[in-house]
Amino acid sequence: MQGDDRCQLQVVYHSGGPLTLSDRVRTFLLRLNSALKRRLVHHFSAMEEASAAGASAINRAANRLLSPPGACYQPGDEVEVLTMEEIRRTLDDNGCCGKLQFMPGMARYAGKRCTVLKPVRTMFDERAWKMVRVKDTVVLRDVICDGVELYDKEGCDRCCYYFWKADWLRRVR
Structure with missing residues (x-):
């Protein structure tokens, strides 16, 4: 070696x-998702507990959609x-x-x-x-x-x- x-x-x-166009779009969407989560949690912390079950279902679905093909x-x-x-x-x-x-x-x-x-x-x-x-x-x-x-x-x-x-x-x- x-x-x-x-x-x-x-x-x-x-x-x-090099990154493909789909990789760049995926990265942008992940960053956007993260930024939105931070802002929404800050403004709607009282609703966080009620939506935890829904958010985890959304995250699981997003992970399946955004995971690399194959x-x-x-x-x-x-x-x-x-x-x-x-x-x-x-x-x-x-x-x-x-x-x-x-x-x-x-x-x-x-x-x-x-x-x-x-x-x-x-x-x-x-x-x-x-x-x-x-x-x-x-x-x-x-x-x-x-x-x-x-x-x-x-x-x-x-x-x-x-x-x-x-x-x-x-x-x-």
Whole structure:
């Protein structure tokens, strides 16, 4: 694997592409929805309790409509990380699967069961200062990079979530 001392955030943008028009519209609608919720809750806090059941039903419906097409994992899904041997079969010569690099710190989770925190559809590329589209990628609850042995063994204290390709995971039935 090349670049074992790099942070996954420094190379994850290779796995993305430009946002489509539907992604930009979706992002706008999500921001609009969030802004409206903040303002409505502020002005109608007395009605909040009565509408909680309806709001949760609306949120569930919105999540279904706004989830990526073909999303294989949803928040709360139980998954098992494949063994290192199985993961190695998915990697190219650069240690990547779909241009997303498998980082050395991720190996300690091989064979373990985890819960999907959320699928990743878009992410912010800090280097190019733009949003990029990401496919078949999730973050797992409580699975973070501890930064040990990064940057010339000095470490890193960002505590970022690892990005996991769906090819590296197996659904637990």
